[in-house]
Amino acid sequence: xxxxxxxxxxxxxxxxxxxxxxxxxxxxxxxxxxxxxxxxxxxxxxxxxxxxxxxxxxxxxxxxxxxxxxxxxxxxxxxxxxxxxxxxxxxxxxxxxxxxxxxxxxxxxxxxxxxxxxxxxxxxxxxxxxxxxxxxxxxxxxxxxxxxxxxxxxxxxxxxxxxxxxxxxxxxxxxxxxxxxxxxxxxxxxxxxxxxxxxxxxxxxxxxxxxxxxxxxxxxxxxxxxxxxxxxxxxxxxxxxxxxxxxxxxxxxxxxxxxxxxxx
Amino acid sequence: xxxxxxxxxxxxxxxxxxxxxxxxxxxxxxxxxxxxxxxxxxxxxxxxxxxxxxxxxxxxxxxxxxxxxxxxxxxxxxxxxxxxxxxxxxxxxxxxxxxxxxxxxxxxxxxxxxxxxxxxxxxxxxxxxxxxxxxxxxxxxxxxxxxxxxxxxxxxxxxxxxxxxxxxxxxxxxxxxxxxxxxxxxxxxxxxxxxxxxxxxxxxxxxxxxxxxxxxxxxxxxxxxxxxxxxxxxxxxxxxxxxxxxxxxxxxxxxxxxxxxxxxxxxxxxxxxxxxxxxxxxxxxxxxxxxxxxxx
Numbered sequence: 403x404x405x406x407x408x409x410x411x412x413x414x415x416x417x418x419x420x421x422x423x424x425x426x427x428x429x430x431x432x433x434x435x436x437x438x439x440x441x442x443x444x445x446x447x448x449x450x451x452x453x454x455x456x457x458x459x460x461x462x463x464x465x466x467x468x469x470x471x472x473x474x475x476x477x478x479x480x481x482x483x484x485x486x487x488x489x490x491x492x493x494x495x496x497x498x499x500x501x502x503x504x505x506x507x508x509x510x511x512x513x514x515x516x517x518x519x520x521x522x523x524x525x526x527x528x529x530x531x532x533x534x535x536x537x538x539x540x541x542x543x544x545x546x547x548x549x550x551x552x553x554x555x556x557x558x559x560x561x562x563x564x565x566x567x568x569x570x571x572x573x574x575x576x577x578x579x580x581x582x583x584x585x586x587x588x589x590x591x592x593x594x595x596x597x598x599x600x601x602x603x604x605x606x607x608x609x610x611x612x613x614x615x616x617x618x619x620x621x622x623x624x625x626x627x628x629x630x631x632x633x634x635x636x637x638x639x640x641x642x643x644x645x646x647x648x649x650x651x652x653x654x655x656x657x658x659x660x661x662x663x664x665x666x
Numbered sequence: 667x668x669x670x671x672x673x674x675x676x677x678x679x680x681x682x683x684x685x686x687x688x689x690x691x692x693x694x695x696x697x698x699x700x701x702x703x704x705x706x707x708x709x710x711x712x713x714x715x716x717x718x719x720x721x722x723x724x725x726x727x728x729x730x731x732x733x734x735x736x737x738x739x740x741x742x743x744x745x746x747x748x749x750x751x752x753x754x755x756x757x758x759x760x761x762x763x764x765x766x767x768x769x770x771x772x773x774x775x776x777x778x779x780x781x782x783x784x785x786x787x788x789x790x791x792x793x794x795x796x797x798x799x800x801x802x803x804x805x806x807x808x809x810x811x812x813x814x815x816x817x818x819x820x821x822x823x824x825x826x827x828x829x830x831x832x833x834x835x836x837x838x839x840x841x842x843x844x845x846x847x848x849x850x851x852x853x854x855x856x857x858x859x860x861x862x863x864x865x866x867x868x869x870x871x872x873x874x875x876x877x878x879x880x881x882x883x884x885x886x887x888x889x890x891x892x893x894x895x896x897x898x899x900x901x902x903x904x905x906x907x908x909x910x911x912x913x914x915x916x917x918x919x920x921x922x923x924x925x926x927x928x929x930x931x932x933x934x935x936x937x938x939x940x941x942x943x944x945x946x947x948x949x950x951x952x953x954x955x956x957x958x959x960x961x962x
Contacts, residue, residue: 527791536788539748540802540850541777547805 428624435553435623438546442554448547452555456517456619460563463516464509468567471508472574475499480579489579490589494597496575501598501607502663505568507655510614512567513560514647518622521552522643525626526636549627553619560615561608568607606662613654618647701726701858701890702747707756709742716742718914720756729884729891731901733936734911735945740894741785743911744860747892748780749773761857778806781851785863787843789835795822795846796831802853821849824886825879841872845879852883858890859883865897873897877904898937902926910936912945 442449479495525548528534534544572594579585598604622643629639702724709717716739724730732740745751746758749765758765760776768776789798799818803809809817822828825845835843844864851859861880865873881904884891895901901908902922910918910925910933918925918933925933935943951957 531786531791532784532788533790535750536782536784536790536847538750539777539780539782540805541774542802542805543774 424628427628428620431624431627432620434545435549435620438543438550439554441543441546442550445551448551449554449558452551453559454555456513456521456552456556457559457562460513460516460559461566463512464563464567465570467508467512468505468570469574471504471567472496472500472571472576473578475504475571476575476578479575480583480585489585491593492575492579492585493590493594496579497572497594497598498603500568500571500575501603503607503655503659505571506564506607506611506614507651509564509567509611510560510618510651511648513556513563513615514618514622514651515644517556517559518618518643518647519640521556521619521622522626522629522640523636525549525552525623526629526631526639529627529629530631530633530636549623552623556619556622557612557615560618561611564607564611564614602663606658609662610655610658613658614651617650617654621647621650699726700724701761702892703757703759704743704746705757705759707746707758708754709739709746709751710754711742715914717746717753720911720914720916722909722916724890724892725907726890727884727888728906729881729893729904731893731895731905731908732911733895733898733901733908735936736896738911739914740911741862744782744862744892744894747858747860748777748782778854779856780858780860781854781856782860783844783847783851783862783864785866786840787835787847789838789843789847789850791835793835794831795827795833795835795838798835798846799849799853802850806854817853818849821853822846824852824883825849826875839872841868841875844868844872844876848876848879848883852887852889855887856889858892859887861891861893861895863895864893865895865900873900877901880904898939902937 475496476492479492479499480489483489483492483495525534528544528548534548537544537547576587576590580587580590625639625643625646626636629635700723702722704720704722707717707720708715720743722743732743734740742751746753747760747765752766761779763772763776765773765776789795790801793801796818799821800814803814803817807814819828819831822831825848827842827845827849830838830842830846835846838846848864859880864876864880868876877900880891880893883889893901893905902925905922907921908919908925909916912932918928918930920928925937928934928937932944934940935945941947
């Protein structure tokens with residue numbers, strides 16, 4: 403009994419120490435990534451390549467998902483609002499839900515699974531095949547040459563993807579409610595325009611997507627860099643990236659929402 | 667209109683020669699006899715001692731092999747020279763300058779004068795053969811693209827792979843990948859070339875090709891080469907001096923002829939590939955009878 407309790411306490415202690423150690427390592431890692439950022443901007447082509455990789459290549463999944471989320475949101479919103487005789491407000495509902503919450507959050511989750519996992523795998527494989535070591539030995543700093551441009555590529559791409567997601571969602575909502583169901587087009591757009599505030603809705607949504615972009619990209623890069631240099635190690639790191647990013651996005655969303663919209 | 671300059675290669679080396687930039691510097695350019703020196707170097711990994719009081723000298727212009735069993739710290743030595751690892755105590759000096767305790771910028775300046783061939787090449791898989799060899803040139807020089815092309819083709823020709831310039835690393839055999847990596851390692855004409863297990867997993871023809879290249883490139887470039895290897899026969903053919911490492915210490919050293927003639931038990935076992943000797947066949951274990959439950 404005492405032995406079981408002691409081993410349980412040991413396990414908790416071990417995991418706590420491990421978690422603190424990893425947090426410290428991640429902080430140091432991000433410090434190095436940010437301190438080497440000058441090259442990302444001086445040789446902006448490197449960052450542009452990463453924007454293409456993380457952003458442009460993620461657009462298909464973002465556009466299609468945004469469209470379907472907008473279609474569902476429009477349909478559900480119309481069915482609910484119709485009961486209260488305010489079906490014309492469906493444009494407001496779709497726009498606010500997308501701009502404030504679904505755009506940044508769902509785009510970040512999709513970004514984590516598409517671009518984040520790819521970043522982790524790329525860095526992990528570069529590490530396991532000694533490509534990062536080779537770069538170091540050629541006097542090329544991998545933080546400056548690879549990791550920092552990747553970070554800024556993800557950081558810049560994410561808000562743009564979230565914006566595209568929201569636009570496609572609103573278009574989907576318009577398609578289902580105005581074009582198919584027959585809600586008045588003027589009411590759809592005018593109510594949306596009157597209700598959506600640039601600062602408190604759009605700008606806050608953009609801030610969220612920037613924070614999510616930084617968090618997801620940082621997690622993806624650290625997991626890749628920290629992965630044991632084996633096939634199993636890289637595959638576990640990719641899984642951890644998706645799971646940790648999803649949890650981080652949802653937790654950060656709650657915290658940011660509490661600060662932005664409820665005045666906590 | 668853009669002018670297209672084609673600077674003769676010899677001008678480039680003349681212009682970037684430190685003695686030419688600052689003639690006074692030539693007074694300080696009396697090089698030490700040994701390009702690399704290890705003095706009482708100790709290194710541990712996770713509390714497990716890997717190197718214990720290692721002293722080694724690598725003379726300029728020579729090809730020196732480091733041999734020893736797996737896990738004896740041979741690759742660690744190369745990483746200590748490159749500054750990728752830091753010793754617990756002792757000193758590693760390259761070209762008269764300590765590798766550790768210097769600034770990031772100094773360390774990277776030192777690495778520009780080193781080349782390293784990794785065990786499996788470590789080529790960048792998203793770049794072609796040409797781009798891989800051009801990588802250090804583009805990163806460290808402002809040479810016009812036409813000159814980069816000429817230099818890359820020269821390096822690829824030196825390793826016999828000028829015709830493979832358009833291939834991707836995935837399309838190369840193990841031996842070819844290592845030759846490309848060698849071309850990349852010598853792209854900046856380093857003073858020191860390090861080879862980490864260059865013969866591992868290669869067929870006998872490729873082993874011979876890589877061995878010849880190590881010797882010829884070293885002599886042509888006037889460089890110093892350090893070869894970490896298990897391949898006794900090939901390395902004795904091409905090296906000037908051999909160190910044997912076991913238990914984290916240098917247990918034997920000498921010229922290839924001295925190694926062949928050595929009566930030292932470890933060297934004898936290693937060179938002749940005997941399964942038992944100072945390096946035991948059996949991993950430490952309790953008595954066999956006890957393990958089988960037959961103890962009296």
